[in-house]
Amino acid sequence: MQQTSTTINKNSPSFDIFQDEEQKQLWEHQIGEHSASFSDVQKVGNKKISINVQFSSLGGLKVLEVYLGPCKVFRDLKTVKNDTRQDLICQVLVLSGSCDLVFGGDKIRLNKGEIVLIDTTKPMQFEVKKNLHCLIIYMPLVLIHDWIPRIWDNLETRLIKTNTTQGSLLKSYMQLIQKHSEINRKEVPKKKDSKRAFVPLIVANMSMLVYALIHINKSRPKTAREMQLDAAKYHILIHLSDANVSPKTISKELGFSIRYLHWLFHQEKETVSQYIMRKRIEQAQALLGSSADSFFSITEIAFMCGFNDSTHFSRRFKQHVGLPPSKYRYDRYRNK
Known part of the structure; x- marks a missing residue:
């Protein structure tokens, strides 16, 4: 695991990542109450963060395309313990830029074309020094954990390289989900069973994610x-x-x-x-x-x-x- 310089000084003043309560409520409305856990992230310093988020969804998955400027944000242990909402997993694909991520005790330098998995069960902090463009898919953690509980609980790494067969396929499924979720948002489905058209895509993404985790954690x-x-x-x-x-x-x-x-x-x-x-x-x-x-x-x-x-x-x-x-x-x- 590549070491990074991301650390949060406990004595540094921190602020809510949202500028006001109205902005926070808008975020929670857009992402849905089941996926709102990361709305309690804090930032270091009170400088406004440049952020643009495009929301869409596909079935039970929430899909975000995020453009993020320089910032240092975190979610501490106290916040994690106080969160009673459903545990989530975030599947993050970096489209451009880079960031330094600390999740639990792991430190990761996340670069363009790499995928990392984070969830709401551990403290998290990350720093963007320039600009970051990423694709994020939110889903209930239990979907993956209950499928491969022993592997998930003993992961050696959460970083998936997309220069491997498994990582490349997972990346392509994530991008297909983004494309179909945007279409689903813009166009009103005409048939009751319209979900059946994208069900294989959702399942394939989940299956490919499981397969990629199994692959990278077997030596x-x-x-x-x-x-x-x-x-x-x-x-x-x-x-x-x-x-x-x-x-x-x-x-x-x-x-x-x-x-x-x-x-x-x-x-x-x-x-x-x-x-x-x-x-x-x-x-x-x-x-x-x-x-x-x-x-x-x-x-x-x-x-x-x-x-x-x-x-x-x-x-x-x-x-x-x-x-x-x-x-x-x-x-x-x-x-x-």
């Missing part, structure tokens, strides 16, 4: 079989919302026989179809446990997880989890 050399199995699992995660994904489509895409694909998964004591269903149910659990019905309905979650209809989804979900989706959501989300 042990892999055998050819392990790499082939990873490639198959990666393909499944990216296409999880596609109801037609199957051993046949996977083997065709990866260039080996269906029989060989089954052999790869047999070593894991799980069939290809069982793995696909398990990941779909796990993703559904994360979505249900992190969102109210106003974010995603159960029918929309069914489509996001690769089911053609909510009846089939509800039946499968209850078989695996022991509760219908509506009851699972009530028990998890209402008690947060």
